[in-house]
Amino acid sequence: MYDAKQHIINKLQKDILQWQGFTPPKAGMLKGIGLGPMERAFPNGVFPTGNIHEMICPTPEQAAATSGLMSGIIAFLMKNGGACLWISNGRKQFPPALMTFGVVPDKVIFIDVARERDVLWAMEEALKCEGIAAVIAEVREISFAQSRRLQLAVESSKVTGFLLRNDPSKLGTTTCVARWQITSLPSQLKDELPGVGFPRWQVDLLRVRNGNPGSWKLEWADNCFIPLEDEEELLQQLDERRAG
């Protein structure tokens, strides 16, 4: 009796997800985008591409950390070809740093608009354009209606959008699939060696539509994300890979 009920609920949940546009991953595409156990937080356990993600980065330190993690994700998105657009008003991103996270900087087109309100217009135009891997926009303020326009644009084009929010006091309800907050963590080198190690972050998913918010720790090393729970094991694997 209980099993039957549970079965019906599971079926309904799957159906609802499908109606909302989250298709279950096809066999062979289960590899994910390299975020490791974090991806289980998302609906169907897959990082939602073709959606808009919101990242909170009020300080330049956090903006740098966010840029690092986001570049890592974009590098995966750009693997199938497609350029990336970075729209902002007063950008400080240093293009050569993108290379560290696997994004070729000359495939990123920076659009530096003079007025804040052109950012959203440009982003909507860009999101409507199929064949682009990702669109990043630095936005101070966005209303629910505006975010819904962006959502409608990505639903037909399947472009992934990232909104960088630099003013946490202006956060409202949006249609974004997830709200991220990324902060730096002290790096660690093996065997207590001196110097700065690989970048490490604490990634908080404050809100995930149809998913499970939570907090994770990640490190970027050797061009991939390494979840820090089973860090030891992975580092060992990494050594083996390097050796062999």
Add this chain to the structure above:
Amino acid sequence: MTDWLTLRQPKLKDVPFVLAGPERNRIVIRAANALAQAQGVHTGMAAADAKAIVTNLKVLDDIPDQPLKLLKALGEWCIRYTPIIAMDLPDGLVLDVTGCTHLWGGERACLKEIVTRLRSKGYDVRGAMADTVGTAWAVARFGKVKAIIAEGEQQDALLSLPPAALRLEPLILDRLHKLGFYTISKFIGLGRTAMRRRFGDGFLLRLNQALGTENEPLQLLQPIEPYSERLPCLEPINTAVGIEIAIKTLLENLCRRLAGEGKGIRTAILKCYRLDGQLVTAAIGTNNATHNISHLFKLFELKIATIEPALGIELFTLESPKAEDVEPEQEILWVPEDCSLTDSRLAELLDRLTNKIGASAIHRYLPQEHYWPERSIKTTISLKEKPTTAWRTDRPRPSILLPLPERIDVTSIVPDYPPMLFIYKNKTHHVKKADGPERIEREWWLDQGDHRDYYQVEDEVGQRYWLFRSGHYSADNKPQWYIHGFFA
């Protein structure tokens, strides 16, 4: 010029009058009307002399630039006969009627039509038609027998005319006159080398141009765009929908032609001639040559709001001053490695952005072989330009780079070591881990100043910074520290 003035002031019709202006402290006649000319007054004469000849002569002030304006207006009026019209200063118009005469029923009828129409308006004109500009010029001014010179008869027509008919400089005319050459027939048979020696290259050029052995380029009054379309409207258009339909129709015609020739639009100008005589233009530009109608229409769509129809638009023209070869689109068998930037959809998107917010907003960066961080990248306009050197990842570079390094206060114990703590924006950061220094010398051939010693440091909460010390430590000099970036 005098005809124009007579038209303006009818009472001048029966009075001999001249237009005069100052030249080297003398009042010199610039133009004289027919009555004055009949009594022996000619241009270039001093006004005082002319007054002595004709007692009732009226001398009016010359209006500078007015003859040029008048000639231009007349030339523009003549576009109804042929599109190829050039001004021949100071008082002539050159019309290339090749292929147009049949519209008026033959060459004779065409010339008659032009001359009578202008005469009926009150202008004293003389016209001639010949194979070359030079001969037509000569016959129009000095010819007495016939106005239309048949093909290949330029030499015969010129023989009886004076040397002045060859558009020669006064100095050469003077010399010819002294030598007794009163008509062209007297010297046309002379050896070319002898003529060049005596009268120079300019003389031979004019002679050859009149005879048709040398090409004479025309400076057109209204240059013709090779790719342009016209759309006259029966009823004046004053709605946005109407303008949209007009743009679509023009684009369809123009793009069909461009597609046939394998060309594409880089820039296009839409000109709307309004009922009240005003001209409204809207221009677009594209990053790649294209003849995709829907894309070009989208670009114009952004501009429709700026077109003010007022009473209505009666004529639309679409010109493409810059058309380039389109790279033929190819069926892609496999996805090449670097296809992302050649995607036509991306180029079209950038066109839309460029037309709305300007080309200066769009940046793409390529690596440049400089260690100095500010100079390590360069911008490029083209989407196709490939990096000439690889992007370097061997040195750490921050995700966020401040446009200008900002001063910080530091506490450091050992010189040439990273600081123990630093204060940035009133916040103290204790340095826990550090890498460095990476010394970057200033490129002395570009600018002067101290070198920088960069350190990558991490504070107690794991935030990573890029700091540098400017210059050396010495006994009396404590170098300044700066923050230049933030690491991920």
